Amino acid sequence: MTQTYTASARTRAGTLSGIAALILLVVAIVLPSFASRSLIQDLFFILTMLTLAQFWNLLAGYTGLVSVGQQAFVGFGAYMLFGATILWGVNPVAALFMSGVFALLLAIPTAFFAFRLSGAYFAIGTWVVAEVVRLCVAQWQAVGGGTGTSMPRDARDAMWGVEWIEILFDVRSSAARDILAYWLALALAAATIGGIYWFLRTRRGLALAALRDNVEAAKSTGVDATRMKWIVFLVAAFGTGIAGGLIFMQNGRISPDSAFSVTEWTAFVIFIVVIGGIGTLEGPIIGVLVFFFLQELMADFGAVYLIVLGLLGIAIMLFAPTGLWGFFAKRTGIALFPTQRRLETKR
Amino acid sequence: MTTILSLKDVSKSFGALKVADHVSFDLPEGQALGIIGPNGAGKSTLFNLITGNLAPDAGRIEYLGRDVTRVAPMQRCLAGMGRSFQIPQPFTRLTVFENLLVAATHGQDRRESEVVDDVAHVLERTELIDVANRPAGGLTLLQRKRLELARAMATQPKLLLLDEIAGGLTDAECSALIETIRALHSGGVTIIWIEHVLHALTAVVERLLVLDFGRVIGLGDPDEIMDSREVKEIYLGIEV
Structure with missing residues (x-):
């Protein structure tokens, strides 16, 4: 009699990390009831950078789309949030969704042009698109043109949930807004990681991993590389746009230079992904923590900080090209987000 | 004909x-x-x-x-049309089984659960069943060549x-x-x-x-x- 088989992606480490993630999520939700405001702000920073890093990792780590122009979607999403709030009186929390949608709409023509390029040309092409968008937005006088603008007071006060948070935690409205932004960032990061993880475990996710490893072979085994590139690019733009909107909603002030900063929204994000481990879900999580602590440690050193970041990035690429997580996973075989399908005999 | x-x-x-x-x-x-x-x-x-x-x-x-x-x-x-490459082109970070799973699901537009037995059968025929759950990047040259054949076969x-x-x-x-x-x-x-x-x-x-x-x-x-x-x-x- 021939044996029959089953396939499963379940592992003990995966189950444990799933439980740990749930506990962590619950703790993170109730955290504002006892954490200081500065911790909440730090966590907001970590969560939004983590979201940006996960999307960049999806682009570069899985589809080989090394974009240096993700700030286009951060900035455009953020500006659309300000535009919708100032011009159309949309509630900032609702406008977050519009940040994502407008970033996605921007991504369609961007992809149309950028997908004609590959490798380094693609990278530069996306950067050029981001600069063009920045220059165009700087002409938009209703949101402050080249100097930027602030979120109007009535829009800030009208944010959904702020009043409720004020009463719940007995805090001032500015602290309540931070808590709201933190919760939204938490939801966004959790949805991003959960969503990407779910996707990787589908049939299309398997194709994405195949593309990451070998494009020509993937095409020859029936993988639709072009469609995968489009899906990933548009999804990444949508998520990056929401993150951008959220970052500047919390910030309360926006200018073209800060919203379209290649250093903040792309260079730092690349650093996070590269030192953490490209092409893995765990990598950006490790990377953002390392990045945050380095920034805290070296906040007073000015430009030296950037030099240290650069040197560290180079060192990791030379000695642990798969990043800190890759280095660790190779030696232990542990995966927090197991996607590997194992063939097992059915008994 | x-x-x-x-x-x-x-x-x-x-x-x-x-x-x-x-x-x-x-x-x-x-x-x-x-x-x-x-x-x-x-x-x-x-x-x-x-x-x-x-x-x-x-x-x-x-x-x-x-x-x-x-x-x-x-x-x-x-x-x-199924093919093997002269220089083996495995999906290195995927396991041998997953390499075939990509081919079987995308090459024929079928669901993962439907193809598991077919894939396992191909692995048996190409003598790769014992390394099914190993990452393809760690295979020997002979195994890589077999994987090329197996992956092409998996698209039926x-x-x-x-x-x-x-x-x-x-x-x-x-x-x-x-x-x-x-x-x-x-x-x-x-x-x-x-x-x-x-x-x-x-x-x-x-x-x-x-x-x-x-x-x-x-x-x-x-x-x-x-x-x-x-x-x-x-x-x-x-x-x-």
Whole structure:
């Protein structure tokens, strides 16, 4: 009699990390009831950078789309949030969704042009698109043109949930807004990681991993590389746009230079992904923590900080090209987000 | 007998180098065709043209009666073309099983749960079942070659293109490989096989095509082809 088989992606480490993630999520939700405001702000920073890093990792780590122009979607999403709030009186929390949608709409023509390029040309092409968008937005006088603008007071006060948070935690409205932004960032990061993880475990996710490893072979085994590139690019733009909107909603002030900063929204994000481990879900999580602590440690050193970041990035690429997580996973075989399908005999 | 694949005056150049020079031939369904020729004769290029990884400069390729000259590799795979690469191209970070799973699900547009048994069966036939859950990046050369064949088989092709999968094998391994390919062939799969290991090739194929400088210089019965003077001069002269 021939044996029959089953396939499963379940592992003990995966189950444990799933439980740990749930506990962590619950703790993170109730955290504002006892954490200081500065911790909440730090966590907001970590969560939004983590979201940006996960999307960049999806682009570069899985589809080989090394974009240096993700700030286009951060900035455009953020500006659309300000535009919708100032011009159309949309509630900032609702406008977050519009940040994502407008970033996605921007991504369609961007992809149309950028997908004609590959490798380094693609990278530069996306950067050029981001600069063009920045220059165009700087002409938009209703949101402050080249100097930027602030979120109007009535829009800030009208944010959904702020009043409720004020009463719940007995805090001032500015602290309540931070808590709201933190919760939204938490939801966004959790949805991003959960969503990407779910996707990787589908049939299309398997194709994405195949593309990451070998494009020509993937095409020859029936993988639709072009469609995968489009899906990933548009999804990444949508998520990056929401993150951008959220970052500047919390910030309360926006200018073209800060919203379209290649250093903040792309260079730092690349650093996070590269030192953490490209092409893995765990990598950006490790990377953002390392990045945050380095920034805290070296906040007073000015430009030296950037030099240290650069040197560290180079060192990791030379000695642990798969990043800190890759280095660790190779030696232990542990995966927090197991996607590997194992063939097992059915008994 | 119906023609599964038909090439008409297919040409391709890389700069001044002609790698396919007015290549024409018809392949009846169910036949096994061997392709031989010296290194650099354009054998692998011909495969890339057939599977769509390269676009020809001129000519026409028909597959199952349909013009596929400009059709993407992925669509040709879905239409039943499976291939192996001369230099193994595994998905290194995926396991052996997952390598086949990609091919079986995307190459045939089926769900993962439906193909598990088929994939496991291919792994058994290609003797890869014991390393099914190992990352493909850690395989030996022999296992990588087997994986190339296995992954192509997993798409359940009507037309299977094999690019030098017998090189470097011991006699016993080679006989096992011949048996596997024979079994596929007798199951109705049409095969085109590029191979330098001539005894392996002639043990399976019914027709032989000789390429040199991108040109077809011989096509016919394997024994007659091997005996022809032109082939001996050009091909064996270099090989011996």
